[in-house]
Amino acid sequence: MLLQRVITALVLLAILLPALFANSPVPFTAVVLVLIAAGGWEWGRLNGRGQAVSMACGLACLLLCLAAWQAGWTTRPLHGLWLAAGAAWVAVAALLLRAGVAGWPRIPLALRLPVGILALWLAWLAVAQARAIGINFLLSVLVLVWVADIGAYFAGRTFGLRFTRGKLAPSISPGKSWEGVWGGFLGVLVLALAWVAADRHFGALVPSLYSRLLGRGWWLLAAALVFLVAMSVAGDLVESLVKRAAGAKDSSRLLPGHGGVLDRVDALLPTLPLALMLSGFTSP
Numbered sequence: 001m002l003l004q005r006v007i008t009a010l011v012l013l014a015i016l017l018p019a020l021f022a023n024s025p026v027p028f029t030a031v032v033l034v035l036i037a038a039g040g041w042e043w044g045r046l047n048g049r050g051q052a053v054s055m056a057c058g059l060a061c062l063l064l065c066l067a068a069w070q071a072g073w074t075t076r077p078l079h080g081l082w083l084a085a086g087a088a089w090v091a092v093a094a095l096l097l098r099a100g101v102a103g104w105p106r107i108p109l110a111l112r113l114p115v116g117i118l119a120l121w122l123a124w125l126a127v128a129q130a131r132a133i134g135i136n137f138l139l140s141v142l143v144l145v146w147v148a149d150i151g152a153y154f155a156g157r158t159f160g161l162r163f164t165r166g167k168l169a170p171s172i173s174p175g176k177s178w179e180g181v182w183g184g185f186l187g188v189l190v191l192a193l194a195w196v197a198a199d200r201h202f203g204a205l206v207p208s209l210y211s212r213l214l215g216r217g218w219w220l221l222a223a224a225l226v227f228l229v230a231m232s233v234a235g236d237l238v239e240s241l242v243k244r245a246a247g248a249k250d251s252s253r254l255l256p257g258h259g260g261v262l263d264r265v266d267a268l269l270p271t272l273p274l275a276l277m278l279s280g281f282t283s284p
Contacts, residue, residue, distance in 0.1 A: 004257030012255070020138075025131040029074065036124040037062040039261040042251040043116040046242055046262070047109060057117060064121045074128035082277035085122050089270040093234040096241060100171055104245040119269050126272035133279075134206025140195055141209055141275040145267045147191045148184035148229045149236075152176070155183020168233075173240040176233075185229045192225055209275055212282040224278050231274055232267040239266035 019027035040061030044054030068074065092115070096103070104112075130138040159179040168176040192210040199211045213221040239262055243251065250259030258264060 006257075008256050008258055020131075020135065025074070025128070028131050029069070029128045032124055032127050033062065033065050033069075035261050035265070036065060036120050038254055039120050039251075039265065040117055042254070042260045042262050043120065044113065046246045046248060046251060047112055047116075048246065049113075057113060060117050061120050061124075064117070065124045068121070068125055069128070073125060075132045077280070077283075078125075078129070078276075079280040079283075081122075082126075082273055082280055085273040086277040089119075089231065089234075089274065093231070093238055093270065096238055097169065097172070097234065101241055101244045104241060122273045123265065123269045126276045129276055130272065136199070136204050136206045136208050137212075137279075139208075141272060142268070143191065144188055144209070144225075144228060144275075145232045145271050147187045148232050149267060150184075151187025152180035152184035152233070155186075156180030159183070169237055169240075172237050172244060176237070181229070181233055184233070185226060188225050188229050189222075192221065209279060212279055216282050220281070228271055228274060228278075231270040235267045235270040239263070239269075 015031060016028070019031045022028065037058045039058075041054045041058035044057035049057070099106075127138070130141060156175070156177045156179055159177075162179060164178040166178075167174060168178055168181060195208050195210045196214055198204070199208055204211070207215075210221060213224050239251070243249070251262035252260030254260050255264065
């Protein structure tokens with residue numbers, strides 16, 4: 001299993017890194033488009049659909065992304081869209097987590113499928129826009145989610161249930177604790193301060209998300225970090241809820257040793273659009 005994880009990670013890095021650092025945003029945007037289409041296929045399967053419907057879900061993701069790309073949305077300011085997406089993510093995540101695993105099957109399939117496809121499309125569009133803004137900006141958002149996850153893992157292992165009486169969401173993801181959430185936030189706070197210092201020291205031509213937020217005040221940076229970490233956790237929990245309702249351990253086996261695409265991007269699905277939304281508040 002460990003060897004599989006390492007090999008898969010190396011193959012993904014060999015594809016993603018050259019695309020990310022290419023002179024044009026096109027290669028990275030295209031690679032992510034393929035992954036998002038695969039995520040659409042996984043979404044169909046998690047909702048109990050057969051191969052034909054699941055493939056149609058993946059195709060729907062692909063066509064929506066291509067249409068937005070063709071229309072020039074990857075480089076166009078879409079402040080209203082990101083504000084609506086952010087509000088929708090907060091509301092939907094709150095409702096789903098409150099209803100729990102038992103509440104998921106009660107949602108009509110005709111609503112579940114398109115909402116999931118829409119969430120994947122928004123995540124792709126946010127990645128495309130972030131890459132068009134600049135590599136430094138995109139990486140600051142991606143690394144935030146990774147550091148929050150790593151910080152939560154180690155804080156949860158070290159301090160889990162030492163300061164609180166209950167798990168974060170025991171019926172959805174029994175391994176998560178409140179200590180892990182705050183450990184993730186502290187890790188992201190350190191990351192943000194270090195990134196801002198690096199931006200200033202190296203004179204970054206494209207400011208990171210953190211430098212943009214700090215430009216409006218420390219209060220906005222701190223509030224945004226709490227919000228983004230909380231929503232990254234919510235994205236993770238929502239996917240765990242769906243998998244538990246479906247009786248699935250992973251969203252698929254497309255990535256040997258890592259599960260599926262949705263298993264890797266669940267926390268990014270809300271965080272990417274919300275980062276674009278917050279970045280819009282820093283525009284002159």
